[in-house]
Amino acid sequence: MSAPMKLRAEDREDLQVISGILQDAIVPIGEMCFLPEDHRFVMVANRFKWESAVEDPPPDRPDALVDASYDGDDGDGITVPFERTNCGICFDGVTAVKTKGIDLHERRQMLALLALEGMDSGVALHFSGGACIKLEADGWICRLQDIGEPWPTTRRPAHPVD
16 A cells, blocks of 8 residues: 655646546545635545556456455455545635536536646646636645545546547
């Protein structure tokens, strides 16, 4: 098991690292909030722990990691599920938030985060289906921190090849 993530980004290059860590995170609309008086946008995401996933799972078990030390196996002593964890993300310096393709009244709707993009006027959060949240900010700081303990999952995100 890897240590909890705790990162800070202050420029586009740093944000690319956080974007990779958050790729395929699941974000409930109800877990996002803009705090205009604090110039802050916060959200809690359920992120896939890419840092603990192996590149090539066994051919007979594409949904599993291999780790002989895991004792919660399926009888063969080597199967470990992937992991997900809750993660808090905070953007400071945000002056406005704009959305595209998102119904904010659907508080239980889940969004799949594809990427974060640094822009001259702020940061864009790109979700599957073309949905987007644009955080307007002249200067911004992004902080990410894992919250709580990770849990096992047998599902590894996959993307179709074009």
